[in-house]
Amino acid sequence: FRQVSLSDDCNGRTPRRRLIKVSVIGAGNVGMAIAQTILTQDLADEIVLVDAVADKVRGEMLDLQHAAAFLPRVRIVSGTGIELTGGSDLVIVTAGARQIPGETRLNLLQRNVALFRKIVPPAAEASPESILLIVSNPVDVLTYVAWKLSGFPASRVIGSGTNLDSSRFRFLLAEHLEVNAQDVQAYMVGEHGDSSVALFSSISVGGMPVLSHLQRNHRSAVTKKVFDGEALEGIRRAVVGSAYEVIQLKGYTSWAIGYSVANLAWSLLRDQRRIHPVSVLAKGLVLGVPPDRELFLSLPARLGRAGVLGVAAELVLTEEENKRLRQSADTLWGYCQALAL
Numbered sequence: 575f576r577q578v579s580l581s582d583d584c585n586g587r588t589p590r591r592r593l594i595k596v597s598v599i600g601a602g603n604v605g606m607a608i609a610q611t612i613l614t615q616d617l618a619d620e621i622v623l624v625d626a627v628a629d630k631v632r633g634e635m636l637d638l639q640h641a642a643a644f645l646p647r648v649r650i651v652s653g654t655g656i657e658l659t660g661g662s663d664l665v666i667v668t669a670g671a672r673q674i675p676g677e678t679r680l681n682l683l684q685r686n687v688a689l690f691r692k693i694v695p696p697a698a699e700a701s702p703e704s705i706l707l708i709v710s711n712p713v714d715v716l717t718y719v720a721w722k723l724s725g726f727p728a729s730r731v732i733g734s735g736t737n738l739d740s741s742r743f744r745f746l747l748a749e750h751l752e753v754n755a756q757d758v759q760a761y762m763v764g765e766h767g768d769s770s771v772a773l774f775s776s777i778s779v780g781g782m783p784v785l786s787h788l789q790r791n792h793r794s795a796v797t798k799k800v801f802d803g804e805a806l807e808g809i810r811r812a813v814v815g816s817a818y819e820v821i822q823l824k825g826y827t828s829w830a831i832g833y834s835v836a837n838l839a840w841s842l843l844r845d846q847r848r849i850h851p852v853s854v855l856a857k858g859l860v861l862g863v864p865p866d867r868e869l870f871l872s873l874p875a876r877l878g879r880a881g882v883l884g885v886a887a888e889l890v891l892t893e894e895e896n897k898r899l900r901q902s903a904d905t906l907w908g909y910c911q912a913l914a915l
C-alpha cells in the first residue's frame with residue numbers, strides 16, 4: 575500500500591536506545607528454553623544461537639523466526655562460529671558434554687573444561703564488555719573455569735548456581751503454604767545440586783520471617799504449617815528429588831532452568847539491582863574458609879548491567895548451615911585446584 579508518513583520522524587533520525595544483544599552458546603534443550611523465554615519476554619533486540627551442529631542450530635533459528643507474527647520483532651542469528659556473538663551484552667553458556675550415565679562428575683568436568691577452552695576465550699575476545707553467564711554443569715567449577723579463561727573481572731562472570739534450586743525450593747514452600755511462589759523469599763546457597771544449603775532461618779512469606787520469634791508468639795496457620803523442622807527438611811530433600819524425578823520422567827530439564835536464567839538476564843540487562851542466589855567468586859566470603867581461596871559458589875548477589883554489584887556476605891547462617899557451606903567450599907576448591915588453570 576502507498577507509504578504515508580504521518581509522524582515527525584525526528585528530522586530523519588530515529589531515536590535510538592542502545593540495542594541489547596544476547597548470545598546463547600549451546601542450542602540444546604536448556605539453551606533453547608532460555609532463548610525462547612528471552613524472546614517472549616522482549617528482553618533483547620538481537621539473539622544469537624551458536625552450536626557445534628550446524629543443522630540443529632539453523633533449524634532452531636528458523637523455527638523461532640516462524641513465530642515472528644506473535645512475538646516482538648527480534649533479530650535472530652545462528653551458526654557454529656563463536657565470532658557471531660561479537661558485541662554481545664550477555665553471553666549465556668549452556669554448551670556441555672551430556673553426562674554419560676554413571677560418569678563421575680570429575681570426568682564430565684574434564685570434558686567440559688576442554689570444551690570451554692574452545693568457547694570462552696573467543697567469546698570473551700568478541701564481546702569484551704559482556705557479562706558471561708554460565709549454566710553448564712558442574713556449574714560452580716565451570717564458572718571458575720570461565721572466569722580464568724576469559725580474563726574478565728569476577729564481577730562479570732556469573733554462574734546460574736542455586737538460582738534453579740532456590741526456585742524449586744520456593745515452589746515447594748509455596749505449595750505447602752498455599753501461597754504464590756512470588757511471595758515466598760527463600761534461598762539455597764553454596765554448591766548447586768545435591769549439596770545445596772537451604773537457609774531455613776531466612777525464609778519469609780509476604781515479608782514475614784517464618785522461623786523466628788513467631789514460633790513462640792503466633793500460632794497462625796502459616797507458622798504452624800511451616801516451622802516444624804521435619805517439614806522443612808522434607809522440602810529441602812524434595813528440591814533434590816524433584817530434579818531426579820524430572821530427569822527420570824522426561825530425560826532432561828528445560829522450562830524451570832529457562833525461566834530462572836531469563837529472570838537473571840532481565841536483572842542484568844535492565845540493571846534491576848535485584849538479588850539472586852547465583853554462583854560468584856566467594857573469595858573471603860565463607861566463614862572458616864581461608865580468605866585467599868578462589869572458588870565460585872552461590873550466595874545472594876545484587877545483579878545489574880555491570881554484573882555482580884555486591885554479595886550478601888553478612889548472611890545469617892546457623893552453625894549447621896555454615897558447616898555445610900564450608901564443606902561445599904572445600905570440595906569446590908579441591909576441583910578448582912585440580913584443574914590448575
Ligand SMILES: O=C1N[C@](c2ccsc2)(c2cccc(Nc3ccc(F)cc3)n2)CC(O)=C1Sc1ccccc1Cl
Pocket residue numbers: 673679682711712713738739742766767768813814815817818820821825826827
Ligand atoms: O534439574 C537438573 N537437571 C540435571 C540434568 C541432568 C541431565 S540433564 C539435566 C540433573 C538432575 C539430577 C541430577 C543431576 N546431577 C548432575 C550433577 C553433576 C553434573 F555435572 C551434572 C548433573 N543433574 C542438571 C541439574 O543440575 C539439575 S538441577 C539439580 C540437580 C540435582 C539436585 C538438585 C538440583 Cl536443583
